[in-house]
Amino acid sequence: MSRRRPPHDPNRRKFLKSATLAGAAAVTRPAAASAQSVAPRANLKAAAPGPIQIALESSPPEKDPQTQTTSGGDFMVDVLKTLDIDYLAMNCASSFRGLHEAVINYGKNVKPEILTCNHEEIAVAMGHGYAKMEGKPLAMICHGVVGLQHATMAMYNAWCDRVPVYCIGGNILEANKRGNSTAEWVHSAVDIAAGVRDYTKWDDQPASLQHFAESAVRAYKIATTPPMGPVLLSLDAELQENPIKDAETLHIPKLSKVVPPQADSGAIAEVARLLVNAEAPLIVVDRMARTQAGMDRLVELAELLQCAVMDRFGRTNFPSRHPLNQTFRRNAVVGQADVILAIEMNDHWAALNAFHDRIVRTSQPLYKAGTKIISLGLRDMYLKANYQDFGRFSDIDMSVAGDGEATLPALIEAVKKLIDGGRKAAYEARGKRYAAARFAMLEQAKSDATIGWDSTPITTGRMCAEVYAQIKDEDWSLVGNTIGNTWPMRLWNIDKIHRWNGGSGGAGVGYNAPASLGAALANKRHGRLTVTFNGDGDLLYVPSTLWTAAHHRIPLLYIVQNNRAYHQEYMYLQAMANRHARGINNAHIGTTITDPNVDFATVARGFGVYGEGPITDPKELAPALKRAIAVVKRGEPALIDVVTDPR
Amino acid sequence: MRKVFNLFGATAMAASLCSGGLAGVARAQDVPPGDAANGKRLYLATCFVCHGRSGQGGAMNGPAPILAKTAMPFDGFKAQLRQPINEMPAYSEAVMSDQQIADVYAFLQTLPGPLPTKDMAIFKD
Numbered sequence: 001m002s003r004r005r006p007p008h009d010p011n012r013r014k015f016l017k018s019a020t021l022a023g024a025a026a027v028t029r030p031a032a033a034s035a036q037s038v039a040p041r042a043n044l045k046a047a048a049p050g051p052i053q054i055a056l057e058s059s060p061p062e063k064d065p066q067t068q069t070t071s072g073g074d075f076m077v078d079v080l081k082t083l084d085i086d087y088l089a090m091n092c093a094s095s096f097r098g099l100h101e102a103v104i105n106y107g108k109n110v111k112p113e114i115l116t117c118n119h120e121e122i123a124v125a126m127g128h129g130y131a132k133m134e135g136k137p138l139a140m141i142c143h144g145v146v147g148l149q150h151a152t153m154a155m156y157n158a159w160c161d162r163v164p165v166y167c168i169g170g171n172i173l174e175a176n177k178r179g180n181s182t183a184e185w186v187h188s189a190v191d192i193a194a195g196v197r198d199y200t201k202w203d204d205q206p207a208s209l210q211h212f213a214e215s216a217v218r219a220y221k222i223a224t225t226p227p228m229g230p231v232l233l234s235l236d237a238e239l240q241e242n243p244i245k246d247a248e249t250l251h252i253p254k255l256s257k258v259v260p261p262q263a264d265s266g267a268i269a270e271v272a273r274l275l276v277n278a279e280a281p282l283i284v285v286d287r288m289a290r291t292q293a294g295m296d297r298l299v300e301l302a303e304l305l306q307c308a309v310m311d312r313f314g315r316t317n318f319p320s321r322h323p324l325n326q327t328f329r330r331n332a333v334v335g336q337a338d339v340i341l342a343i344e345m346n347d348h349w350a351a352l353n354a355f356h357d358r359i360v361r362t363s364q365p366l367y368k369a370g371t372k373i374i375s376l377g378l379r380d381m382y383l384k385a386n387y388q389d390f391g392r393f394s395d396i397d398m399s400v401a402g403d404g405e406a407t408l409p410a411l412i413e414a415v416k417k418l419i420d421g422g423r424k425a426a427y428e429a430r431g432k433r434y435a436a437a438r439f440a441m442l443e444q445a446k447s448d449a450t451i452g453w454d455s456t457p458i459t460t461g462r463m464c465a466e467v468y469a470q471i472k473d474e475d476w477s478l479v480g481n482t483i484g485n486t487w488p489m490r491l492w493n494i495d496k497i498h499r500w501n502g503g504s505g506g507a508g509v510g511y512n513a514p515a516s517l518g519a520a521l522a523n524k525r526h527g528r529l530t531v532t533f534n535g536d537g538d539l540l541y542v543p544s545t546l547w548t549a550a551h552h553r554i555p556l557l558y559i560v561q562n563n564r565a566y567h568q569e570y571m572y573l574q575a576m577a578n579r580h581a582r583g584i585n586n587a588h589i590g591t592t593i594t595d596p597n598v599d600f601a602t603v604a605r606g607f608g609v610y611g612e613g614p615i616t617d618p619k620e621l622a623p624a625l626k627r628a629i630a631v632v633k634r635g636e637p638a639l640i641d642v643v644t645d646p647r
Numbered sequence: 648m649r650k651v652f653n654l655f656g657a658t659a660m661a662a663s664l665c666s667g668g669l670a671g672v673a674r675a676q677d678v679p680p681g682d683a684a685n686g687k688r689l690y691l692a693t694c695f696v697c698h699g700r701s702g703q704g705g706a707m708n709g710p711a712p713i714l715a716k717t718a719m720p721f722d723g724f725k726a727q728l729r730q731p732i733n734e735m736p737a738y739s740e741a742v743m744s745d746q747q748i749a750d751v752y753a754f755l756q757t758l759p760g761p762l763p764t765k766d767m768a769i770f771k772d
């Protein structure tokens with residue numbers, strides 16, 4: 001890049017004056033060097049003032065400059081543009097006013113375009129949902145101290161879910177530059193990243209614009225290299241605001257994305273041998289598919305082997321209605337398996353073991369003794385110690401480091417080589433058994449969903465059946481779900497990668513509403529009909545997400561599963577009361593959200609979003625859904641408040 | 648062997664329902680008379696939290712099974728309340744008497760249970 005240097009640098013005189021003072025100070029003690037004072041100091045010691053300097057020193061002092069023609073923020077925008085970042089989600093703050101202004105005026109508010117959020121947690125969570133749907137991160141920027149404190153839980157969710165979010169925080173590094181409004185002191189820190197370093201993949205605090213350029217590109221590269229995760233840049237306010245010096249020396253490094261690593265070829269051959277020779281091979285998969293191709297390849301592998309697949313739904317990895325999908329027969333398929341290939345697991349142990357939440361906590365494996373367990377994935381390649389998101393250590397016979405999606409093609413080829421005609425009949429017979437079980441499961445799910453069909457409050461089975469009936473002929477995308485709601489996975493035909501994009505990762509509630517909005521933003525350009533089931537408790541952490549939805553005209557149907565409770569905790573509290581034999585009447589205290597009931601339709605309308613409800617009669621659901629979907633198809637958000645039974 | 652339940656064990660749950668049904672070639676006289684109205688009151692005070700108001704089942708750490716028209720024999724039902732083997736919390740005598748359990752059992756038999764889905768247009772896909 002090339003940039004003109006301003007013909008006259010108004011700071012020049014001041015610069016020399018302070019350099020002189022610094023030089024004098026340096027005689028007695030080494031200055032805590034500011035970048036400005038370092039270089040000239042040596043000169044001053046070495047040589048007497050030349051004619052130019054004398055002229056400068058003796059001319060009348062200049063006024064403070066009123067304007068400047070460049071700013072570090074402009075250069076930062078240039079750098080961000082090379083990273084193809086579409087959006088900058090933010091809650092505005094003075095510590096990044098320099099970059100903010102550069103984005104809107106110098107950058108013309110495109111790439112990135114600002115998304116105005118009313119809470120930093122919303123900004124990060126939008127990035128979380130967006131990245132999973134779009135396959136690339138957006139950026140968020142916040143006040144480096146208090147804004148980042150708001151952002152932290154959402155960053156933790158993204159970390160646990162292995163999702164890149166490009167986070168930036170403003171800071172004021174030089175103490176002598178902080179103003180006498182207390183804000184600039186209380187909103188500055190030696191190290192803003194200290195509080196989030198345990199759950200960010202990388203962070204930096206650039207000391208110069210060149211340093212920024214390199215760290216900005218590096219941050220993007222690190223965030224998007226599997227296992228992915230959030231990153232943080234701390235940006236000094238003066239670096240953003242002040243004129244660019246040395247413009248001609250600035251260089252923006254090239255971004256070359258890392259090709260995800262395929263597993264070792266010997267290991268792949270061994271995995272293939274084990275799978276092909278197994279009597280009952282099982283594939284368990286969690287956060288594997290990044291693209292439709294990943295999903296298609298898993299189908300190809302499973303069909304070659306006619307083996308059972310269990311999807312943990314960290315992403316859509318395998319079609320829900322595929323005959324080999326045995327997700328809801330966990331005990332049976334894990335119990336029968338002689339070889340288990342677990343790909344890109346979040347919690348390997350939890351998938352294969354039973355645990356009992358009792359006074360004395362017990363557990364046991366679901367698989368039989370002698371079952372060979374193989375793990376394939378990159379999760380072990382980047383872990384940190386403090387937060388315990390890695391789950392319990394598992395018995396694994398063969399740990400293969402390699403990106404799941406990137407390794408599948410080679411694994412498929414290796415399996416193809418080993419399958420001979422002699423196995424075909426046995427494979428087919430086993431596939432038929434799975435297909436029959438899958439069909440029976442679907443019929444069972446439909447039947448189960450009819451229990452309490454006409455009840456008020458509305459059952460979640462009825463709600464999900466009604467929603468599916470309205471969206472199934474569209475290019476729909478479910479981007480959020482309520483806790484423990486398995487109806488979509490049991491009933492719906494989840495046949496494409498964008499039909500479902502996984503959960504929060506860190507189980508930090510307050511994820512769903514904004515992450516769904518981020519995913520809907522990504523879906524907007526693909527013309528998909530985006531829906532989300534949102535817990536009432538979840539929405540109440542971050543209700544102003546609705547304003548951002550309205551303001552940026554992001555089409556998304558919020559279906560509030562309003563059980564008027566933090567119901568998960570209501571159940572736990574009743575369980576605690578039972579342990580102590582303390583009756584059945586109090587577990588609602590502190591766990592329910594009644595008296596008054598929250599009127600979410602009114603809340604929505606207050607934020608400028610189409611709202612309907614509370615809907616208590618199940619017969620009113622279909623017409624309400626039709627009206628709300630019409631709004632969403634017009635390109636706007638809509639919300640319907642469905643008063644439901646607990647789960 | 649302990650029964651094992653889990654988040655995605657819905658069918659395992661259905662299977663356990665069936666085995667309950669088998670054991671319970673339950674003769675009507677084995678079931679103590681219960682007051683369904685009182686059972687409803689009790690059920691809607693506590694059991695619904697995990698099993699749903701219509702006995703449709705729910706999800707705590709894993710699924711809480713369907714209870715509408717439970718086919719479990721009364722003895723097994725009572726044993727499940729007194730000494731549940733997995734994650735369901737126990738209901739001790741002090742919290743729920745044998746008679747109250749009989750009342751809840753009676754109420755569960757009055758719930759409609761599933762509908763035939765064959766002719767429901769909503770499930771045609």
Ligand SMILES: Cc1ncc(C[n+]2csc(CCOP(=O)(O)OP(=O)(O)O)c2C)c(N)n1
Nearest residue numbers: 483507508509535536537538565566567568
């Ligand atoms: C930030 C945060 N606070 C508290 C919790 C504990 N918690 C887990 S589930 C839950 C209830 C959430 O309510 P809602 O979204 O309405 O779902 P419901 O349980 O009612 O289905 C809470 C409070 C959490 N996981 N994260």
Ligand SMILES: [Mg+2]
Nearest residue numbers: 536537565567
């Ligand atoms: Mg709730």
